[in-house]
Amino acid sequence: MSEYLLEVKNLKKYFKTKNGPLCAVDDISFGIRKGETLGVVGESGCGKSTAGRAILRLHEPTAGQILFNGQDIVKYSPKKMKEMRRKMQIVFQDPYSSLNPRLSVQALIAESLRVNNIGKSDKEREEQVKQVMDVVGLEERLINSYPHELDGGRRQRIGIARALILNPEFIVMDEPVSALDVCIQAQILNLLGRLQDQFNLTYMFISHNLSVVKHISDRIAVMHLGKIVEIADSAEIFNNPRHPYTQALLSSIPIPKVNLKRERIILEGDVPSPVNPPAGCRFAGRCRHAMPVCKEVCPELKQCGNSQVACHLYPAEENSVR
Amino acid sequence: MEHTSNEKLLDIRDLSVEYHSNGKIVKAVSNLNLSLKKGETLGFVGETGAGKTTTALSILRILPELPSRITSGEIWFNGENLLLKSKKEMQQIRGKEISMIFQDPMTSLDPVATVGKQIEEMIGLHEKLPKKELREKAAQMLEQVGIKRERIDDYPHQFSGGMKQRVVIAMALSCNPNLLIADEPTTALNVTIQAQVLELMKNLKRQYQMSMIMITHDLGIVAEICDSVAIMYAGNIVEYGTVERVYENFCHPYTEALFDSIPSLDEDQEELKVIAGLTPDPTNLPSGCPFHPRCPYAGPECAQQAPEVRETEPGHIVRCHKDLKGGSGNE
Numbered sequence: 001m002s003e004y005l006l007e008v009k010n011l012k013k014y015f016k017t018k019n020g021p022l023c024a025v026d027d028i029s030f031g032i033r034k035g036e037t038l039g040v041v042g043e044s045g046c047g048k049s050t051a052g053r054a055i056l057r058l059h060e061p062t063a064g065q066i067l068f069n070g071q072d073i074v075k076y077s078p079k080k081m082k083e084m085r086r087k088m089q090i091v092f093q094d095p096y097s098s099l100n101p102r103l104s105v106q107a108l109i110a111e112s113l114r115v116n117n118i119g120k121s122d123k124e125r126e127e128q129v130k131q132v133m134d135v136v137g138l139e140e141r142l143i144n145s146y147p148h149e150l151d152g153g154r155r156q157r158i159g160i161a162r163a164l165i166l167n168p169e170f171i172v173m174d175e176p177v178s179a180l181d182v183c184i185q186a187q188i189l190n191l192l193g194r195l196q197d198q199f200n201l202t203y204m205f206i207s208h209n210l211s212v213v214k215h216i217s218d219r220i221a222v223m224h225l226g227k228i229v230e231i232a233d234s235a236e237i238f239n240n241p242r243h244p245y246t247q248a249l250l251s252s253i254p255i256p257k258v259n260l261k262r263e264r265i266i267l268e269g270d271v272p273s274p275v276n277p278p279a280g281c282r283f284a285g286r287c288r289h290a291m292p293v294c295k296e297v298c299p300e301l302k303q304c305g306n307s308q309v310a311c312h313l314y315p316a317e318e319n320s321v322r
Numbered sequence: 323m324e325h326t327s328n329e330k331l332l333d334i335r336d337l338s339v340e341y342h343s344n345g346k347i348v349k350a351v352s353n354l355n356l357s358l359k360k361g362e363t364l365g366f367v368g369e370t371g372a373g374k375t376t377t378a379l380s381i382l383r384i385l386p387e388l389p390s391r392i393t394s395g396e397i398w399f400n401g402e403n404l405l406l407k408s409k410k411e412m413q414q415i416r417g418k419e420i421s422m423i424f425q426d427p428m429t430s431l432d433p434v435a436t437v438g439k440q441i442e443e444m445i446g447l448h449e450k451l452p453k454k455e456l457r458e459k460a461a462q463m464l465e466q467v468g469i470k471r472e473r474i475d476d477y478p479h480q481f482s483g484g485m486k487q488r489v490v491i492a493m494a495l496s497c498n499p500n501l502l503i504a505d506e507p508t509t510a511l512n513v514t515i516q517a518q519v520l521e522l523m524k525n526l527k528r529q530y531q532m533s534m535i536m537i538t539h540d541l542g543i544v545a546e547i548c549d550s551v552a553i554m555y556a557g558n559i560v561e562y563g564t565v566e567r568v569y570e571n572f573c574h575p576y577t578e579a580l581f582d583s584i585p586s587l588d589e590d591q592e593e594l595k596v597i598a599g600l601t602p603d604p605t606n607l608p609s610g611c612p613f614h615p616r617c618p619y620a621g622p623e624c625a626q627q628a629p630e631v632r633e634t635e636p637g638h639i640v641r642c643h644k645d646l647k648g649g650s651g652n653e
Binding site for chain 1: 369370482484485512513514515516517518520521539540541542543544545546565566569570579580581582583584585586587590591592593594595596597600601
């Protein structure tokens, strides 16, 4: 399985609460190949951001392995992990709250270098900052501006520059375009695509916006309440969704076309609480195909055609294709 | 569509609104014209700062008084000019004739009052009813939006986001308004919950036969729920028409840019077609057509003269010198 740059095995992240453990990420496994984008979709509270952060050990995983280039980074000492994070970066959702308002663009981007003791002098760092600003499309005249003087698109470019300046191999994109207007969103999506080609980057792209995820991802993992319910190639997910939750999610995207005839699956009720989640399949309570077995046995992720699905509707294939 | 008559419910004429900030004047809305028929649902689309919410707040006359000013225009509602109404008269109209739903249900409910009390308060302002009847009506409203009446004594924090937005909708509809203004009512919600709430709004709209203005930046939502659509850019409507007409035959370069920016679900695109630049600084709008610096079709006349509106076919209005479709236009 060395084809993967990043391989996550049985990752769990529980948070302690008064009412028992909150299972934000509950036993997920997946791999991301070099140069690939894995999209992670799901509703808020499904654990997609927690998964992204646990992989960088910004949240310490409760259990599981995270293999990066074959090495289990969960075992790394804090010092070694800090070095490792040069290779593994993250871009956050809200460029309005993730940038220190008292630092200039120059200071914000150079901070990544300073924290990691890269560059000999301020002068040398400034050169690097200018280079990376050019790469992400920030005009050099903005180098002494402050975040409040810039629009959301430019702020997000700063966030990307801060990650990129360390020459990472892998970037977790945590809803990088959700706070932006559509036109700006399109500009940033194009930028991310270009950067990936240019630097052979590997992305984990977290978003609740399915059309954005489809656009940028090679493969997509659908999460529901801490579990991956389906993972497959992007086209397969959209053309042939297998898990009832994936189907409901896809059918609820409003599509900007008129006279569209399609079946809508309106889910009843809300996402259940991740504190003491129900035994069995966690989607069973909202699922229109729920069977008695669903309430008792939690389905495993199994190969089914070209997808991996965790659902009792699909019996395990004995002669799996892969 | 089926319920729209030709009678105008709302008619906005030449509305201009300014904000004063740091000695500068921000022209949030300039000379906007718009009308809405009875039973019609209008989508109001544009990017942040285009003036969508400002227009809506002007209709209800709830713009913040100090920094903002309606500099010109008339807003006719049911044959009366709302801008000439006294404060007292407006209070009678708000909530009773025109209701509004705000974007974030988490902040538009009072955290220390039960949802029942909040709905009762709204009804009580407009109808003198005994306590018992008020409570009964509030319970009925909750049932209308799919919440069990037993939850009438619960507080907002006991509800999820989608449920809270349902409570807000129940409150807005409790006096049976003629016009409902919904300002990004589903933006704060998850997609599956958004689908639930949109479905609910569609049904209620039919049942109550009201008109609606749906403010959104999501062209998908407009396609789903609206009859007509107005695309706003820098304080004015650049294109207006029925959803069918505008979606299949848009004529304004900005409308085109909006559609191009949305990643398609049907086809694979390497790169999205994007328009360069940003929405203009509202304190310093470009001369002529405010979109011309970003417009791929702009000619010399676009920088000099603001385009007038023209009708490409009855009911489809475009504010542009060029003709994207025919190529004749003003060239």
